[in-house]
Structure formats: structure tokens, C-alpha cells
Amino acid sequence: MENHEIIKWIRKLLYAEYYTDFQIEIEGESSSRHGASSRIIFAKIIITDGKSREVLHIAVKFSKPALRLLPAIRAAYRKEIRFYETVANVIEELQTDVEGPFVGLSKCYDTFADSTTEIIVLENLRYKGYKLHRVDLPMSLPYIELVLTNFAKFHALCFALKEKNRRLFDELAETFKADVDIIVEMDDFFKTKPAVVVQNLRDSNRKDLADELEKLIAPGVANMVKSIVTDKVDNVVIAHFDCHCNNFMFKFEGTDEGTPTNVAILDWQLAKMHSPAIDVSYFLHTVCSKQELDRENELLKYYHDQLGNFLTKLDCNVDISFPYTTFLEHWKKYRFYGFSFACCFMDFNFLDENSFPKFDDANENNNVGKIMSETVLKNPTLYRQRLVDLVEHYLRKPNN
Numbered sequence: 001m002e003n004h005e006i007i008k009w010i011r012k013l014l015y016a017e018y019y020t021d022f023q024i025e026i027e028g029e030s031s032s033r034h035g036a037s038s039r040i041i042f043a044k045i046i047i048t049d050g051k052s053r054e055v056l057h058i059a060v061k062f063s064k065p066a067l068r069l070l071p072a073i074r075a076a077y078r079k080e081i082r083f084y085e086t087v088a089n090v091i092e093e094l095q096t097d098v099e100g101p102f103v104g105l106s107k108c109y110d111t112f113a114d115s116t117t118e119i120i121v122l123e124n125l126r127y128k129g130y131k132l133h134r135v136d137l138p139m140s141l142p143y144i145e146l147v148l149t150n151f152a153k154f155h156a157l158c159f160a161l162k163e164k165n166r167r168l169f170d171e172l173a174e175t176f177k178a179d180v181d182i183i184v185e186m187d188d189f190f191k192t193k194p195a196v197v198v199q200n201l202r203d204s205n206r207k208d209l210a211d212e213l214e215k216l217i218a219p220g221v222a223n224m225v226k227s228i229v230t231d232k233v234d235n236v237v238i239a240h241f242d243c244h245c246n247n248f249m250f251k252f253e254g255t256d257e258g259t260p261t262n263v264a265i266l267d268w269q270l271a272k273m274h275s276p277a278i279d280v281s282y283f284l285h286t287v288c289s290k291q292e293l294d295r296e297n298e299l300l301k302y303y304h305d306q307l308g309n310f311l312t313k314l315d316c317n318v319d320i321s322f323p324y325t326t327f328l329e330h331w332k333k334y335r336f337y338g339f340s341f342a343c344c345f346m347d348f349n350f351l352d353e354n355s356f357p358k359f360d361d362a363n364e365n366n367n368v369g370k371i372m373s374e375t376v377l378k379n380p381t382l383y384r385q386r387l388v389d390l391v392e393h394y395l396r397k398p399n400n
Helices: 003-016 071-094 141-164 166-175 181-185 187-203 207-216 221-229 276-287 296-313 324-350 368-373 380-396
Strands: 022-029 038-049 052-063 108-113 118-123 130-132 237-239 248-251 262-265 272-274
Touching: 003 022, 003 038, 003 052, 003 108, 003 118, 052 071, 071 108, 071 118, 071 141, 071 166, 071 181, 141 166, 141 237, 141 248, 141 262, 141 276, 141 296, 181 187, 181 221, 187 207, 187 221, 187 324, 187 380, 207 380, 221 324, 237 276, 276 296, 276 324, 296 324, 324 380
Parallel strands: none
Antiparallel strands: 022 038, 038 052, 052 118, 108 118, 130 248, 237 272, 248 262
16 A cells, blocks of 8 residues: 555545544654564644644554465454454443553554455554664563553453453454464464574574473474464463564653653454463563563562452452462463564564565465564574573473
8 A cells, every 4th residue: 555545545534534624744654673564654644623733643554465365364454453443442441440540552543444455543652752672682670560560451351351241251252262373374484493493502502402492392383382372271361462572662751761651562463362371471581581581480470469459450359360370370381382482583683674574475375484484683692692591491490
């Protein structure tokens, strides 16, 4: 979709809302790193209504034509539309008058889907002071705790919905039921990338870790991940399932970026019903340095405490919804999901802009998994140290 087509589409949207006097300016576009699976155009809208004047800064997110030809990717685009059309409204109703509510979603102005495209119009959070974290650096404890707190609040809302409106929860469970379509689409990636990870461990003079990891993943990473995703789980929430660094934007007070005050959770295309441990595992394994990984038990307890606190505000009981012992059982059972994705995608954090995978030519013969396997590292030394720390932590942790 060209810029003039986007302007035409925004104009149509505004007319539908009975606006007639407005200006539209295209302000830019996301980079390939920050818009890998979708194209995002940033626009400024100036609306004049009599004597009043309103300025909106929006992010128009729409599907890439080549990628949406793949059924699994097209389904993911539409799943995110359903998320903003349904879940976002439900959670607002659940937390009416609740102190310290979950505010981790971008405001959605509109959604659209037809046979040729999928579009979501979101608030451009950069104009509210939100920033991405550097992907090549691990997150510090204040960032980690803020994200865990917000995931805990969102997961608590899911548990509360199940208790207070089971019919609606079951409808959402059907909409966001677990599937492995994306994993199947990435089959080539999961066949080739683990060997690259193992080789990087050997190149780091850690044959011990390489041998242990090779033994662990002998059944095949794709098979192991599929087994986790399709496992029957009783204590389910709508899990995000894609908790890498670029799916979080942080807000700060003033110029101090050491302690963020809020976080927005982006990109809900892969959301599906599963254990909260999926999100906690993916996030912690992806963003933590060795220092924070060594605090795993403390961070797990922190997450669960936040979950319990917010459930109490929602007039629910964490010991009924998701006891700590159950959470630890889930952690032990499902932590491989986050670990495997962190290992296989960690090199993406150390690529320069020009070598980031581009999906414009994806098709059935040159699928997403193959494209994602073709990367060139900008800083292999830093990447390998992070990789060694992650793998050593996972393999040496007693609850593995």
C-alpha cells in the first residue's frame, strides 16, 4: 500500500466518523527492525471542528502483501484485530474503579480487514513519551519488574473474567485457542537455527554447553515447542507469546530513563490461550543479563505477588485462580518455550539495520523460517557472551 493509498484510507475513516475539515500528513515509517512482519506508517491528523482544533498522531499498522499470502500469517494479522476489537474493551470494563489499573495497551482508533489487507490504527505512543529499549542491551531490574507487573495485571484480568463471566471467557478461549500454525510456517527455521546456536557455543569454547544443549534438543525444537503449545492447561489466560524486547515501549518521568513509569505491550498477533508461564519465560529468558537470570526465583516470586495483589483488587483469590505452587509447576514444564525462542532469536538483537531479515518476498517456496535464518551478526562477541550466559543458566538451573 502506497502513501497516497494510506492517506485515502485515513480520509475515508475520518469521513465515516463525520469529520469533514482535516489535514493528513505522513510523518514517517517504521524501520525493517521495528516493523518486520507488518508495515507501520506514522501520520499526523489535524481536525478542525468549528473553533476547536485537535491533533492526533497515529500509527497505521497493516499487513505486508507477500506475508499475508501465507495462511498462518494472515490469521495472525486478523487475530490481532480481534484482540483490539474484543479483549481491549473487556478488560476496561473489568477494572472500572480499580486502583492502579492495567494501562499497558495502545489506544486503538479503528480496525479494518477485507480480502486484500488488514489494518489497525493505533495511537503513536512516541508523542506521549514512550521509547523502545535498546535490543542489544539487557534490561535492568526496574524495567523487568515493570513488565512483570503489567503482565501480572493483564493475566489477572483474564483470570477474573473467567470467574465473573465464564460465557464470555469461553468465547474468547475459542477465538484465541492454541494453535501451532506459525510454528509450522517456521519449520525450516527451527530445523536449521538450533545447529547455528550450538556452533556458536562451540566457537565460544563451551563444548560442554554445546553438547548438553544438543542432547536436550535432540527431539527437535519445533516438536518440543509444538508439544508445549498444544498441551492441555487448566489455568489459562490470553498469553502474548511474543515477548521480545521490541514489543515493549517504556515511558519515563522527565529525562531519567533509569526507572520507567509505564510500559505498553505491543503486537498481539500471536496471542493464544495458555499458561502465564509462557509470557514470563519468554520475557525473562530474552531480556535478562546473567545478573538478572541469577535472580530467577526472586523474579518469579515478584511476578506472582503482583498477580495476587491485582487479583485481590478484582475481588478474586490468587490461591484459587493460580496458586504459586501451580505457577512453579507450569514454569518447570513450559520454560523451554521462552528459552528456545530466546536462543534462536537472540542474534536478531545484534544485527545492523541493513542485514535485518526482510519478508517482502516470502512465499510458499521461500518461507518465513528460511528468511529468518539468513542473518549476519554485527557484534558476534557480545552475542556469544549473552548466549553462553543464557544457556548456562538454563542447563544448570536445578528446576530444569
